[in-house]
Amino acid sequence: xxxxDFVTRVHRHFDQLCTHLxxxxxxxxxxxxxxxxxxxxxxxxxxxxxxxxxxVEQLNLALCLQSNGRTVEQSSTLTGQSETDQAxxxxxxxxxxxxxxxxxxxxxxxxxxxxxSSVEEFRGALLAPQEVVRAVVGPAxxxxxxxxxxxxxxxxxxxxxxxxxxxxxxETFFLDYSLYNGQQAAKGSYAGSHWNAAEWATKLHRTRAxxxxxxxxxxxxxxxxxxxxxxxxxxxxxxxxxGWNALSGAAWKQGRSPFKKLAEKEARLSPLLxxxxxxxxxxxxxxxxxxxxxxxxxxxxxxxxxxxxxxxxRTAKEYGLxxxxxxxxEAPRAMDVGTGSLEEKDILKxxxxxxxxxxxxxxxxxxxVSARITGMTRYACFWVDGGDIVGPIKDLRWDESLYNAxxxxxxxxxxxxxxxxxxxxxxQRALGGSRTPGALVDQFTFTL
Numbered sequence: 429x430x431x432x433d434f435v436t437r438v439h440r441h442f443d444q445l446c447t448h449l450x451x452x453x454x455x456x457x458x459x460x461x462x463x464x465x466x467x468x469x470x471x472x473x474x475x476x477x478x479x480x481x482x483x484v485e486q487l488n489l490a491l492c493l494q495s496n497g498r499t500v501e502q503s504s505t506l507t508g509q510s511e512t513d514q515a516x517x518x519x520x521x522x523x524x525x526x527x528x529x530x531x532x533x534x535x536x537x538x539x540x541x542x543x544x545s546s547v548e549e550f551r552g553a554l555l556a557p558q559e560v561v562r563a564v565v566g567p568a569x570x571x572x573x574x575x576x577x578x579x580x581x582x583x584x585x586x587x588x589x590x591x592x593x594x595x596x597x598x599e600t601f602f603l604d605y606s607l608y609n610g611q612q613a614a615k616g617s618y619a620g621s622h623w624n625a626a627e628w629a630t631k632l633h634r635t636r637a638x639x640x641x642x643x644x645x646x647x648x649x650x651x652x653x654x655x656x657x658x659x660x661x662x663x664x665x666x667x668x669x670x671g672w673n674a675l676s677g678a679a680w681k682q683g684r685s686p687f688k689k690l691a692e693k694e695a696r697l698s699p700l701l702x703x704x705x706x707x708x709x710x711x712x713x714x715x716x717x718x719x720x721x722x723x724x725x726x727x728x729x730x731x732x733x734x735x736x737x738x739x740x741x742r743t744a745k746e747y748g749l750x751x752x753x754x755x756x757x758e759a760p761r762a763m764d765v766g767t768g769s770l771e772e773k774d775i776l777k778x779x780x781x782x783x784x785x786x787x788x789x790x791x792x793x794x795x796x797v798s799a800r801i802t803g804m805t806r807y808a809c810f811w812v813d814g815g816d817i818v819g820p821i822k823d824l825r826w827d828e829s830l831y832n833a834x835x836x837x838x839x840x841x842x843x844x845x846x847x848x849x850x851x852x853x854x855x856q857r858a859l860g861g862s863r864t865p866g867a868l869v870d871q872f873t874f875t876l
Contacts, residue, residue, distance in 0.1 A: 434467040434581050435597045437547065438487060438584065441508060445489065446587040448514045452521060453589055456500040456563055458540040459521075460492040460588040463506075464715055468580035469557050473605070476565050476573040486856065488537035489517065490717075492541055493524040497533040500524040514698030524845055531748040536699040537844070538741040542590035543719045550710045552599035552621030554579045564603065567629050570827070571636065574603025579623075580859050586719045594721070596713035598859070602748050603628075604851045605808070607639045612820070614638035614808040615787050618659070619861075621710070638786060638808040644819035651824075653837075655782035656872035657775055657812075663765070664789040664848035664864040666833065667703070671759030674830075675728060677739035678758060681747040686799040686830070690734045698734035702766030705730055705736075711849065712761045712859040714753070716740075728760065732835070763862040768841025770868060777815045778840065778868055783824075784810045784817065802875075825876040833869050842866040 442463045453459055465487040472480040487506035504520050506513045555563050560577060571812060579601030586594040602619035616635035618628050642702065658666060673679035674687040689695040707714045715721045727735040738754035755761060770778060778874045783805075791803035805824045810817045842865040849861035 434485070435453075435583065436570045437508075438463070438465045438583055439508075439585070439595060439597075440511065441487075441513070442585045442587070444510060445506075445517060446512055449491070449517050449521060450589050452518065456495060458494045459591045460540055460586070460592075460718065462490045462492075463583065463585040463855060464488050464490075465583040465585075468534070468578050468582070469560065469855055470853070471560055471564075473577070474574045475566065476562055476568050476571055491517070491524060492522055492667040492717075493521065493528060494537065495525065495528045497537060498531045499537050500527045500529045500531065501535050502527070512813040514676075519693060528741060532647060536742055537745045538718065540588050540590055541720075542588070542592045543715070543721055544776070545593040546595075546715065546721060548713065550598040550600075550621060550704040551596075552601070553623065554599060554601050555622075555623045563623065563625065563628070567625075567632055568607075570837070571632075572608040573605055574608065575603060576851075576853075577601065577603045578851075578853060578857060580857075584713050584715075584717055584859070586717070588719060592719045594713070594715040596715070598710060600849070602849050602851055605635075607635050608836060609639055609642060610717045613638065614642065615661075615806075616849070617851070632820055641810060641817055642808060642820045644817070647819045647821050649783070649811055649821045649824060651874050651876060653871040653873050655779060657779045657784045658788075658867045658869060659784070659786045660842070660844075660846040660864050660866050661848055662785045662788045663867045664846075664862050665791055665803070666801070667763065667765060669791055669793070669830070669864065670703075670728075670763070671757075673796070674799065675738050676758035677737040677749050677754070678743040678745070680737055681743070681749070684796065686793060686796045686822045688732060688797075689831075691737060695835075697729060697831070697834045698836065699731045699840055700768055700838055701729055701732050701834055702727070704764045704766075704787070705738075705760055705762055706764035706863070707762050709762050709764065709847070709861075710864060711861045713846075716753060720751070720753045725764075726752075728763075736876055743745060750875075751799075760862070761860045763864075765845065765862070765864045766841070767843050767845050767865045770842045770866070772842060772844055774870070775866065776812060776817065777810050780815060781813050783821065783872070783874075784812050795829075801830065802827045802829060808832050808858065812818055824874045828873045833872060837870045837872070838866040839870050841868075
């Protein structure tokens with residue numbers, strides 16, 4: 429008999445642990461149980477050769493216990509062995525009980541409820557472990573490639589004492605890489621659920637082309653306001669700042685949302701801008717840690733107007749708002765930015781004279797009240813004159829308000845969009861990401 433695969437094995441183990449743990453709850457106790465798990469192959473490259481590789485299989489369980497108006501959450505790493513993990517979770521439950529005895533009553537506690545059941549599994553077609561090195565480095569011969577490949581299954585599961593049950597598993601990969609020519613570098617990424625050699629070759633060709641352009645004479649660009657093209661990866665970094673309180677219901681009510689003026693109809697963005705939360709991209713589960721399920725797709729910004737603030741149940745209870753399945757962080761989990769009419773072949777012509785930015789980094793709010801962000805250019809960024817790339821630039825610091833960049837100064841969005849997956853691997857592989865087009869912005873402000 430064929431051994432069960434990782435998804436089947438973890439699902440079965442999770443159900444057994446939940447049955448064991450929930451049966452031990454005393455009168456007046458309710459509990460929510462979340463599992464995060466992954467089976468991932470990590471391969472790190474340097475000089476287009478393997479520097480490090482490892483296979484990670486890990487399971488972690490978080491227990492949220494409610495008792496007499498108090499809420500406690502603790503977590504534990506699992507071994508995958510039934511008896512060992514059952515004993516560990518019994519100790520975890522007792523530890524939560526002890527902590528609950530010394531806590532004050534939580535006035536904004538969100539009661540545990542049954543939000544239904546769901547099962548979503550996205551199966552992929554990934555490279556076999558023995559194929560990864562050849563598939564990555566083969567097409568990159570003669571390149572100085574450095575980067576990280578991560579591929580495998582990521583799992584999220586949720587159960588509670590009211591009968592709720594949710595399960596999500598996705599099989600994906602990402603290759604986050606850079607090509608070097610001495611100190612110069614061009615960055616790229618390739619991600620998905622089905623490895624395609626032709627797609628990887630196309631991505632690599634584009635990155636090589638950017639690297640070759642870095643050999644042109646470096647241009648000295650002075651601080652000022654320039655028409656600027658933000659490639660999809662750079663634009664993803666920019667709109668990703670909306671996850672830093674801009675769309676948070678709690679931040680709005682507390683007066684610290686950068687989009688406070690937008691929420692209160694005192695300002696608006698460009699009618700070209702359409703942003704939605706789109707779980708049909710398969711980047712992350714629709715359910716949050718409470719097991720609340722968001723709509724599959726809903727608008728955040730439509731025709732430049734704010735349509736939806738992300739509101740968690742706790743925020744809803746505290747401020748009298750309507751919850752919409754948002755996570756505790758109240759940030760987008762699967763942001764999808766609508767495309768526009770700018771064809772890829774016309775980007776340089778429409779840019780005319782200005783800056784072409786492939787990547788941004790070190791972004792932060794410089795003045796949240798005016799939705800002003802600061803950051804740096806990075807990797808392959810160029811000065812363009814008369815529709816032609818003249819040469820690369822030194823890294824520049826920029827400082828710009830989203831009310832300008834996504835408002836009156838937003839000139840066009842590209843017809844094509846790219847997935848920018850979450851590539852964080854701290855403690856575990858992250859889920860989520862965004863899909864964004866490129867953006868042409870007038871009068872983008874560079875300060876240093």
